[in-house]
Amino acid sequence: EADIYQTPRYLVIGTGKKITLECSQTMGHDKMYWYQQDPGMELHLIHYSYGVNSTEKGDLSSESTVSRIRTEHFPLTLESARPSHTSQYLCASRAGTQETQYFGPGTRLLVL
């Protein structure tokens, strides 16, 4: 079992609200990732980070932003949530020398 955590696990909010999805790992991994996954669909990379103060956008355009101030934390923020943001958000991490990404349990977001 990987030591990577996401909170909240479920979130229902109204349109226009600002939200932050938390992701933390205790493995000391330098690389971290955020994916978006809709039911029955593949994971899409929306953000990644090579290390502290390093963040990049992924393949799927996203209105969210991320920050990496500390190695173990990689929060994702939506300034103004919309119904189109409804999805599952998965955080992952890996050590620079390893190939395998370890995933968190995910956050299921519903925007009304």
Place this chain on the structure above:
Amino acid sequence: KNQVEQSPQSLIILEGKNCTLQCNYTVSPFSNLRWYKQDTGRGPVSLTIMTFSENTKSNGRYTATLDADTKQSSLHITASQLSDSASYICVVSDRGSTLGRLYFGRGTQLTVWP
């Protein structure tokens, strides 16, 4: 275009039976292929990882095969259990970037009935 296609999309089998899931990919240059298991409402968990030179790898009742020439992989599950019910995702990594770009299939949804 780099893609990963999985079949079948969904599969229902009886407990104790075997099954085989398929993955075809067009990712190039190829680095490695992973099979992940994703339980409903959870994040994916790695089952196996294979590089170009490996053509079979086992993890308990899970056996993955890889044919790098035809760009095909399969995941064979032996003596299925109710806990095997999950989505099985094929993930291919390329050698084209330091990021280790991952290409995800949509998964095969396996349901094991008692």
